[in-house]
Amino acid sequence: MKVFSSLDDVRAAAERIRSYIHKTPVMTCSSIDDLIGGRIFFKCENFQKMGAFKFRGASNAVFSLTDKECGKGVATHSSGNHAAALSRAAQIRGIKAIIVMPTTAPSVKKAAVERCGAQIVLCEPTQKARQDTLDHIARETGATVVHPYNDERVIAGQGTAALELTSEIPDLDIITAPVSGGGLLSGTAIAAKETHPRISVLGTEPAGADDAHRSLKLGKIVLCEHPQTIADGLRMSLGEKTFPIIQKYVDDILTVSEEGIIQGMKLVWERMKIVIEPSAAVPVAALFEHKAIFSGKRIGVILSGGNVDLDHLPWSK
Amino acid sequence: MKVFSSLDDVRAAAERIRSYIHKTPVMTCSSIDDLIGGRIFFKCENFQKMGAFKFRGASNAVFSLTDKECGKGVATHSSGNHAAALSRAAQIRGIKAIIVMPTTAPSVKKAAVERCGAQIVLCEPTQKARQDTLDHIARETGATVVHPYNDERVIAGQGTAALELTSEIPDLDIITAPVSGGGLLSGTAIAAKETHPRISVLGTEPAGADDAHRSLKLGKIVLCEHPQTIADGLRMSLGEKTFPIIQKYVDDILTVSEEGIIQGMKLVWERMKIVIEPSAAVPVAALFEHKAIFSGKRIGVILSGGNVDLDHLPWSK
Numbered sequence: 366m367k368v369f370s371s372l373d374d375v376r377a378a379a380e381r382i383r384s385y386i387h388k389t390p391v392m393t394c395s396s397i398d399d400l401i402g403g404r405i406f407f408k409c410e411n412f413q414k415m416g417a418f419k420f421r422g423a424s425n426a427v428f429s430l431t432d433k434e435c436g437k438g439v440a441t442h443s444s445g446n447h448a449a450a451l452s453r454a455a456q457i458r459g460i461k462a463i464i465v466m467p468t469t470a471p472s473v474k475k476a477a478v479e480r481c482g483a484q485i486v487l488c489e490p491t492q493k494a495r496q497d498t499l500d501h502i503a504r505e506t507g508a509t510v511v512h513p514y515n516d517e518r519v520i521a522g523q524g525t526a527a528l529e530l531t532s533e534i535p536d537l538d539i540i541t542a543p544v545s546g547g548g549l550l551s552g553t554a555i556a557a558k559e560t561h562p563r564i565s566v567l568g569t570e571p572a573g574a575d576d577a578h579r580s581l582k583l584g585k586i587v588l589c590e591h592p593q594t595i596a597d598g599l600r601m602s603l604g605e606k607t608f609p610i611i612q613k614y615v616d617d618i619l620t621v622s623e624e625g626i627i628q629g630m631k632l633v634w635e636r637m638k639i640v641i642e643p644s645a646a647v648p649v650a651a652l653f654e655h656k657a658i659f660s661g662k663r664i665g666v667i668l669s670g671g672n673v674d675l676d677h678l679p680w681s682k
Numbered sequence: 683m684k685v686f687s688s689l690d691d692v693r694a695a696a697e698r699i700r701s702y703i704h705k706t707p708v709m710t711c712s713s714i715d716d717l718i719g720g721r722i723f724f725k726c727e728n729f730q731k732m733g734a735f736k737f738r739g740a741s742n743a744v745f746s747l748t749d750k751e752c753g754k755g756v757a758t759h760s761s762g763n764h765a766a767a768l769s770r771a772a773q774i775r776g777i778k779a780i781i782v783m784p785t786t787a788p789s790v791k792k793a794a795v796e797r798c799g800a801q802i803v804l805c806e807p808t809q810k811a812r813q814d815t816l817d818h819i820a821r822e823t824g825a826t827v828v829h830p831y832n833d834e835r836v837i838a839g840q841g842t843a844a845l846e847l848t849s850e851i852p853d854l855d856i857i858t859a860p861v862s863g864g865g866l867l868s869g870t871a872i873a874a875k876e877t878h879p880r881i882s883v884l885g886t887e888p889a890g891a892d893d894a895h896r897s898l899k900l901g902k903i904v905l906c907e908h909p910q911t912i913a914d915g916l917r918m919s920l921g922e923k924t925f926p927i928i929q930k931y932v933d934d935i936l937t938v939s940e941e942g943i944i945q946g947m948k949l950v951w952e953r954m955k956i957v958i959e960p961s962a963a964v965p966v967a968a969l970f971e972h973k974a975i976f977s978g979k980r981i982g983v984i985l986s987g988g989n990v991d992l993d994h995l996p997w998s999k
Contacts, residue, residue, distance in 0.1 A: 390707065411955045631992060638728045638988035640955040671955035675948060681998060 370517045370610065372559035375524035375552060378425040382522060385424045385457055387413055389526070391533050394637045401652050402660040406537065408530040411641050411671025415477070417598075418526050418549055418669050419450035419513070425522030426511040427454040435460045437507040442488075442495040444470040445598055446670055447513035452483035463508060465498045467491075473674065514548030515604030524552025530665050531560055539659065542667040543647040544568035544577045544618060545589075545599040547607030549669060554614035557665075567658070568611065568618035569651040571596050571626060577603055578618040581611065595679050596626055598644035598670065619658075625650035627679045633668075643679060645669045687834045687927065689876035692841035692869060695742040699839060702741045702774055704730055706843070708850050711954045718969050719977040723854065725847040728958050728988025732794070734915075735843050735866055735986050736767035736830070742839030743828040744771040752777045754824040759805075759812040761787040762915055763987055764830035769800035780825060782815045784808075790991065831865030832921030841869025847982050848877055856976065859984040860964040861885035861894045861935060862906075862916040864924030866986060871931035874982075884975070885928065885935035886968040888913050888943060894920055895935040898928065912996050913943055915961035915987065936975070942967030944996045950985075960996060962986040 392407045410418035427439060438461030441451050448464045455462035462483035466475060467490035478485055488498040503510050512519065526549075527540060540557045544550040554566045570577050573593030580587045586608050592600040603611065611618075621629075629649035633641050641649075645668045652659050652666070709724045727735035744756060755778030758768050765781045772779035779800035783792060784807035795802055805815040820827050829836065843866075844857060857874045861867040871883045887894050890910030897904045903925050909917040920928065928935075938946075946966030950958050958966075962985045969976050969983070 416955060634957050634992055638733060638957040640951050640957060675951055675995070676998065678992070678995075678998075681993065681995075 370520045370552070370555060372555055374517065374521035375528055375556045378421070378518070378521040379525040379528055381428050382421060382424045382525065385428070385454070386421055388529060389413055391530060392637060392639070396636050397632065401656060403662045403664050405652065405664045405666055406530065406534045407637070408526055408665060408667045409639065410526055411639060411645060411668050415446065415449045415453050416670055416672040417446035417450065418523055418667065419446040420453065421525050422519035422522035422548055422552070423447060423450035423511065424454040424457070426516060426518040427451070427458050427460070429518045430509060434509050437509065438462060439511050440499060440502050440506070440508040441465070441511050441513065442499045443513050444474055446672055448474065449477040449481065451511055452478045452481035455483060456481045461508070463502055463506065465495055465502065467495065471674070512604070514546030514601070515606045517606060519548050520552045520607060520610070522552070523549045524556040526667055527553040527556035527665070528560070530667070531557055531564070534663070534665060535561070536663060537561070537564055537665045538662040539565045539567060540665040540667070541567040541569055541648045541651060543596070543599055543644050543669055544570050545644070546601040547577065547603045547611055549667065550615060551607040551610035553667060554610060558614045565616045566614055567651070568615055569648040570618055570620050571599055571647060572620040572622055574599055575620045577611070578620050580608060581615065581618050584612070594626070595623060596644040596647055598642065599647065619651045619655050621647055621650035621654050625654050629653065631680050640671045640673060641668050642670045642673045645671065687837045687869070687872055689872055691834065691838035692845055692873045695738070695835070695838040696842040696845055698745050699738060699741045699842065702745070702771070703738055705846060706730055708847060709954060709956070713953050714949065718973060720979045720981050722969065722981045722983055723847065723851045724954070725843055725982060725984045726956065727843055728956060728962060728985050732763065732766045732770050733987055733989040734763035734767065735840055735984065736763040737770065738842050739836035739839035739865055739869070740764060740767035740828065741771040741774070743833060743835040744768070744775050744777070746835050747826060751826050754826065755779060756828050757816060757819050757823070757825040758782070758828050758830065759816045760830050761791055763989055765791065766794040766798065768828055769795045769798035772800065773798045778825070780819055780823065782812055782819065784812065788991070829921070831863030831918070832923045834923065836865050837869045837924060837927070839869070840866045841873040843984055844870040844873035844982070845877070847984070848874055848881070851980070851982060852878070853980060854878070854881055854982045855979040856882045856884060857982040858884040858886055858965045858968060860913070860916055860961050860986055861887050861928070862961070863918040864894065864920045864928055866984065867932060868924040868927035870984060871927060875931045882933045883931055884968070885932055886965040887935055887937050888916055888964060889937040889939055891916055892937045894928070895937050897925060898932065898935050901929070911943070912940060913961040913964055915959065916964065936968045936972050938964055938967035938971050942971050946970065948997050957988045957990060958985050959987045959990045962988065
């Protein structure tokens with residue numbers, strides 16, 4: 366068994382999911398360029414199906430299944446974008462999906478899963494209850510578990526966003542993406558570094574959930590305990606499949622403030638007229654809070670998603 | 683002097699402003715298609731420079747000026763998107779712009795004008811004071827007055843959005859745009875009907891500011907008095923230059939409720955992940971409130987702009 370995912374896996378994923386995903390646009394914004402003193406290319410995964418890059422990895426996993434595996438469906442635990450993405454991918458392939466969600470999950474998230482015809486199994490809102498419930502379901506049904514990030518198929522799928530971006534804009538100096546469990550960052554790093562070895566790959570993370578930053582410094586996975594951030598997509602810990610890829614390919618992980626995330630999010634809405642979620646604003650915040658790194662550079666930014674509760678915006682609290 | 687603007691004027695405008703404007707994308711949204719039972723092509727003028735279609739007409743006017751006229755600059759009265767658009771077009775051509783604004787204009791609108799280096803002249807917030815102040819400035823300075831809509835150059839410029847849309851998606855059954863003073867709708871109608879005579883052109887308007895609807899029915903311009911709508915871009919009356927074009931080319935003007943505008947706006951933000959302003963949501967509301975007209979059709983919708991005060995969203999009041 367190979368150590369970890371390769372560029373070939375990302376390319377195979379791109380081919381496999383091509384007809385199911387959106388090839389998202391790359392947008393630019395001269396006023397943000399002027400503020401940073403660089404040239405920024407935003408890969409708009411907020412326009413991806415189900416509103417986030419997660420649909421890439423989920424569809425790669427679902428369309429990698431054998432017919433026999435399909436008969437038993439897929440299962441995962443997630444209260445966020447991965448739940449909706451896996452449900453939709455399963456719906457497109459016409460297979461069963463079971464999603465373990467905590468009883469505390471927002472009703473809007475449950476509704477998105479239900480609209481895709483997936484079955485929701487509620488559990489207590491603890492990491493242990495989620496894992497135990499999922500294990501039980503997998504044993505009972507034989508469903509294939511698709512982890513939100515600690516899964517080679519998911520990592521390869523997430524890497525297709527950077528593959529598209531670096532194909533369209535080949536002369537980037539830096540590519541940056543948010544990091545939580547590391548699926549997006551590790552896929553991005555493989556796709557970028559293996560095609561453009563001189564590119565600098567930077568992870569970005571809230572200072573209040575800086576476990577990936579500390580993990581990279583310490584050389585071992587530090588758990589994300591008691592994360593303090595509005596970036597609700599960035600509260601997981603690195604996995605044993607994503608961490609070695611990040612160690613190999615990622616140049617640094619930058620941290621940003623909560624205030625910077627909110628300001629970055631609002632700036633993108635105002636200037637670019639697009640809706641991004643707090644997690645997607647983390648690399649935008651990094652442009653401003655680590656400006657010296659980005660000034661004068663050509664920078665690719667993965668805007669990871671756009672799923673926001675419009676009734677509770679962070680700047681209106 | 684010819685009676686009114688022609689397709690040749692719109693085509694000449696497109697050529698004249700090509701290198702200054704954004705050729706905005708056309709977006710689709712399968713979930714909104716499903717709700718309407720039609721196929722909708724959204725022309726995203728919220729991504730236009732300065733956040734609205736207004737930049738097309740303003741640049742066509744500014745880049746139509748002779749060198750002699752340039753020496754004396756341009757002037758207008760506006761507290762909205764036209765003010766910022768004209769300021770920016772003048773800045774790009776390197777000429778002076780004077781904008782008459784009511785003392786009550788939001789500071790964010792004044793700031794946008796000032797960022798473009800235009801001069802603001804404040805006046806009392808009455809239609810008469812605005813016109814008198816502008817007349818005085820025009821006499822004193824010799825500046826060319828660029829009216830927000832009652833101007834052939836502006837009408838032709840606004841028509842370039844529909845020209846792009848119908849070139850990209852040639853087989854539309856219907857094209858729809860909001861109507862206020864009628865610059866966008868009349869330009870849209872010329873561009874659409876003269877290139878695709880079988881297309882149906884529909885204006886859309888808030889029921890609380892339905893003067894254009896009534897004007898078309900009565901066959902004469904009805905003034906927009908005491909408009910009651912959150913669509914702040916749609917509170918003007920038709921002009922003597924836009925009305926005859928609308929009479930000749932526009933098939934009908936549909937009215938929509940305030941609740942429909944707010945719901946349409948929020949739906950576009952949620953499903954399409956783009957920021958549109960209330961005025962741009964008026965044709966979206968029409969899709970839902972006049973569904974029988976649109977069901978089964980291929981529909982072009984001009985999303986007119988995306989300039990919104992993010993601190994005061996209509997659904998959070």
